[in-house]
Amino acid sequence: MLRATLRDLFAHKGRVVMTVVAVALGVAATVASLIVSDSVSMTLSHRDIRVLDGVSVPGGDRDRLAELDGVTRATGIVVARAGLVGDNGKLVAADTLPEQAGTNWDDTGRFVLVAGRAPARPGEIAVNAAVGIHVGTKHRVLLAGGKRDNPTVVGLFRYRSLGSASDPTPVVAHATSTGDYSRVELTTDSPDKVKAEAQALGYTAETGAELSSAAQSTATDNADDLRETLLPFAAVALLVGMFVIANTFSMLITQRTQQYALLRAVGAHRRQVRRSVLVEASALGLVGGTVGEIFGIALGPLMIAVLRPGQEIDYTITPLTIGVGYLVAIVVTTLSAYGAARRAASVSPMAALRLDATVTRQARNRRTAIGLVAVAVAVTAVLATLDPAADTTARIVAIGGAIIGAFGILLLAPVLAGLVLRPLIALARRAGPATRLGVQNAGRDPRRTAGTATAITVGLGLVRAFGTLSATLTSLIGSADRANIPATTTILEPAAGKSAALDASDLTAVRSLPGVTAAAARTALANVNGTVFKVTAIEPSALGTVLTPQLTAGVADLRRGVMISRNQAAMMAVRPGSALTITVDGTAIHTVVAGVYNATELQSSLYFDVSLAPAKLRDRPSMIYAAGPRAAIEAAFHDRPDVVVTDRDALVAADIAEQALAFVVIDAMFGVAIVIGVFGVVNTLVLSVLERTREIGLTRALGAGRRLVRRMITMESLVISLFGALSGVLIGVGVGAVMQHAMLGQELLAFTAPFDAIGLSLPGIVACGVLAALWPAHRAARTDILAAIT
Amino acid sequence: MVKTTIRAVGLTKAYGSGDARVLALDDVDVEFEPGFTAIMGPSGSGKSTLMHCVAGLDRPDAGRIWLGDTEFTGLKDDALTALRRDRIGFVFQAFNLLPTLTARENITLPFDLAGRRPDPAAVRSVVDVVRLGDRLDHRPSQLSGGQQQRVAVARALVTRPDVVFADEPTGALDSAASAELLGFLRGSVDELGQTVVMVTHDPAAAAYADRVLHLADGAIVTSSC
Structure with missing residues (x-):
């Protein structure tokens, strides 16, 4: 029986070649996705993470912390703006945002010198070896407060980060520090005790062990996120493959009706016939799976090159990936062939004598009925959630409805055809x-x-x-x-991208130009009455001048409260006069709604007065809107490759x-x-x-x-x-x-x-x-x- | 005393409905005794339907059927399948063999399906009877029509079934091959004591049988020896 099945399969390779291709492509997509996420995860977890023998205290006072009992050394670490300008006059591309790219050189083991020597005096810097700059050259560095420097590169380093957000990988290391430290590293033999002491002084403090385990779990989370992004694409490929496989088997068994009937007549049980079709499917799955694995393994490096350009990734293939590939191949083929297998098993032994094999009318009717119900459910779900300001649940219902509707139409496809x-x-x-x-x-x-x-x-x-x-x-x-935004408004934004920030001094510089008025949007994620979304702190004078949102209710005056978008207001059920609590950068702001404006959800959903914002947010302009002669602004920033006008x-x-x-x-x-x-x-x-x-x-x-x-x-x-x-x-x-x-x-x-x-x-x-x-x-x-x- | 192999009472079977309704079997009582029985009748007389019902391939609308002491009526599909596999042999007019299996594998297929090892002695004896010795490792496509039907006969005999049903077994053969095949069926009755029931419309074929049942319009007309 098994022999007959497999021989039949190999005798008619041509008929199933496309099925194998369908399985192989789906498996290749799955395997490649897993390989990419495994490789990224492996690279992240194999990163040279520095484990601190001691305690890290963000925002700490170095001299005070150095006095603590058990501290053998206290190192102040600077994280500051440093825009390194390349030979082409543009900012050197780096993973770290310019406002976090500068630090001070020290010998704590943060830096591994790759070439040259450590910077020893002002006018000398060491540069991260990854950015591709040579020792001995002079480069411009754009500093905070609009200052600039033109130091000589004396060394190249590789950075060993603690793996936490508080220790970003720097691009530039200066010889000296300003003494304005963002973090203090304490070396000690008894980290837990020192941590408690630092906490007693009112600081948040983390031990080296805590930091490194947090770094590991961040790496795992990143890889999981990547996997969750890629696997749906593989799932779609597999789903489409299933239709191809199901169709192939359905045709194959129709062609073999007489054979199945003969088998049934001479005494094959239904389940024997069914099993023979499923064995055939598994065999195909195995072949398709193998081709897919090979293809997927070959595809992996290409996907890494597209998704993580310019990064060195350890190419990782785990036995689990191979196993999942085969499992998916066999499960998908047998599942797709199951309907055909059942139909093969239900062939009457009489059909050995006369040939007619059609699907029973009842099954077809049932399929049509389910399809019609699905479409009806979809239409109801979408119509019930027509309000664009509907809350998240309603939106999920709408999307779910659309998906059910799509499946309904697929079920109705034969009738439609x-x-x-x-x-x-x-x-x-x-x-x-x-x-x-x-x-x-x-x-x-x-x-x-x-x-x-x-x-x-x-x-x-x-x-x-x-x-x-x-x-x-x-x-x-x-x-x-x-x-x-009025067409005449001139916009300044960071060249390093939307997540980067301008320097606080840039706003002052723009405003000091004759005939120019300017406001800056400082955008951040905030918790507003329990909902987290993007909010923008801005000067009240900006509204009606450089920004002109369409008011639908209330007044456009930030001195009297916040402006909130119509959709967001509807979702949160607030109207002009409603009280709001905005928590941003750890500061709670109590205010009321002043006005409601019409906006799409791509924009900021809430504007509030910058004078209420915490200093940290105030000094981080995401974008500057200016009115006045653009030529003057361009002239003032022509030498600033970190700012786009x-x-x-x-x-x-x-x-x-x-x-x-x-x-x-x-x-x-x-x-x-x-x-x-x-x-x-x-x-x-x-x-x-x-x-x-x-x-x-x-x-x-x-x-x-x-x-x-x-x-x-x-x-x-x-x-x-x-x-x-x-x-x-x-x-x-x-x-x-x-x-x-x-x-x-x-x-x-x-x-x-x-x-x-x-x-x-x-x-x-x-x-x-x-x-x-x-x-x-x-x-x-x-x-x-x-x-x-x- | 003559032992009855297959007995049926009140068999009725209709196809279609309304004006198109055709009564293929109309309250037929029949017994098949050991030996060689031929069922004859013109096209549409119900002879094939009768064979399908008594062979457990099709279910009658009414009536009861016994194979020896076992009653078919009411058996579940699995039990009926096992009964066909172990106690009944089949030879059809055409398409008797699985194209991917060799002649030998086709012959032992019933054992294969039952998950048993074929009995070498039984295989040898049926192969001897149908004289296929040198063609056993050929695929059906490498055999002539007559040889294919002989493989089918061998497969039908190999389990030593209570009864072998043959549905127009010579329908697709020339006269020489027909005579040879009928000779084998006759031989299995005489030498192995096999019970054979054959549906045919060819009087020359029916002449090999011990008894002939004539059917017309779904009823038995005469029974002659």
Whole structure:
């Protein structure tokens, strides 16, 4: 029995090649994702973490702490702004933000000298070896307070961080320190005692052991986050693969109906037949899994290069990864083949004598019924949560509804295929013979056509759903900034990116220019009445001048309270006059709502008076908005590569380009799903050509040329692919509309359809359909007339 | 005393519904005794339906069937499957063999399905009877139609079933191969004491049988010896 199964499998390798490809691609995606996250995790945990023999006290007074009992040494550590300017006049790229990139040299073991010597006097610096600067060169360094220095690089170092946020990896180490320490390291034999003493003085203090275990768990969390980001893509590839596998097996067992019937007649139990199909599936899973493992292992370095460019990563393959790859391969194939296995087992022994194998009407009705219920549930869920200001639960319900709806439509696919194909067949009657026969073949079994098309539908649907989200986001970025910032406002932002900050002195410098008024936005995550979101501290004078939010209620006066966005106000159920407590940087601010403004959720949801903000936040401007002659501002900052002087429209363009790049990566990953879907079409066509050998032979005998046969198969391929593509685009735009509604707090119908991308994908799918038909059409055209009809 | 192998009472089976309803078997009582029985009748007379029902391949709408002391009616699928495997042999008109198995593996398939080791003596004796010695390691595609049917007969005989059912076994063979195959079936009755029930529409084939049942319109018309 097992022998018969496996021999049958190997005798017809051609029929299952695409199934193997589908399994392999899904497994490759899984294995590569695991390898990437394992490698990153391994690299992080193998980092040269320095374990402090003592206690670290952030914000401590060195001289006072040095007096503590048991302290043998107290080292003050500076974390300060240091923008290292490269030969090209731009900031040297580094992982550390410029405002944290400077420190003072010491011999505590923080630095490992790689080249040159330690800096010994003012005018000398050592530079992190990773940034690629040579010993002996002179480089400009931009310091806090708008100061600058032009020191000589005398040494290169490798930094051994404690692995905590309080010990960022510096780019520049100066010979001396200002004495303004952000952290004090205490060397001691009894860290616990010293920690208690420091705490008694009112400091927060952590021992070296605590820091290193925290560093380890941060590394693990980072790797877990990465894994959770990557695995959904692998899951999608596997899901699409499942449709291909299920379809293949469904066709294989139809072809073998007589064999199963014979087995049943001579005494094979149902479960023996079922098991033989599942064994076959496992064997395929094993082969596909092996190919996938190899492919995934090869793909890993490429993904690391894309996701973590310029970083040295220890390439790590664990036995667990290999095991999971095989497990996924076998579980996915057997699960997908299970339906087919059950149908094989239910073949009547009588079918050995006459051939008809169709799905029972009841099963089909049940499938349709479940599909209709799912779509109804989806429509209800989405309609019930139409309010853009709905709370998080409602948003999750909306997204859940959209997903259920998508599955419902997939279940309805055979019925939809029937509905679409019937008029198409009628239409094709008037066309040439190749079109007529091809369309009829596609319409002969709507279930199979739908099953094949579904793989494309899922892949394209996902790409289009995210495409709709991305298109909406793009138009939002533009409209939000345009609505709130006057075109004449000049904007200054840090060159190192949105998470970096400008220097407090920059605001003073801008304001001191003649005829220029300016305000600075200091954005931070804050806890407002128990909800955490981004808030912005700004000068009250900014509103109505350099920033013009559209007021919907209350007054736009920050001296009388905060301004809060409409969606956020609705979610928190506050209105002008409501009391708020904003906790930011450890300081609680008690205030009230003064006004409500219209905003998208990309912007800050709350503005408050900067005079209420703690000093630490006040001195960290994220962005400066200025009114006045731009030329003067540009002249003042022309020598500051760490500051970008721009305006609203340039800012919008840069933001759009940045998020488009992020979506390109997402599209590429879901693209794998479309590739698998196209392989599924090839698979179905090859099997249906084999199934119809006699029929095609007869057509040839009756005078159809090879060209006509090829065109017939191509037409069938096009009908299947286009059906999949159209349902994919419909599902995708629908789900995308709900996603932008739920994720961006927009009106449901306020989405932007990515028409240009849809326009591009349709010819793309047509090309794929033609390509997919190449091999099957070639096989069909080669059908031996005599062998087919005798 | 003649022992009854298969007995059926009140067999009724209809296909279709409404105007399209066809009564394939109409309250048929029948007994198959040891020896060689042929069932004859024109197309649509119900002869195939009768065989399918008494062989446990199909379930009648009404009536009861016994194989020896075992009653079929009401048996679950698993029990019925085991019964077919161990106590009944089949030869069909065509498509009797699994294409991926050799002749020998096809013959021992019932043992394989039951999870038993084939009895070498039994295999040797049926192989001798159908004279297949030198073709045992060939695949069905490498055998002629007549040879394929002989493999099927060998498989039907190998478990020493209570009864072998043959459904138009010579339908796809030329006259020489037909005569040879019928000779083997006859031989199994005479030499091994096998009970054989054969459905055929060919009077020449029926001539090999000990008894002939004639069916018309779902009922037995005559029974002759």
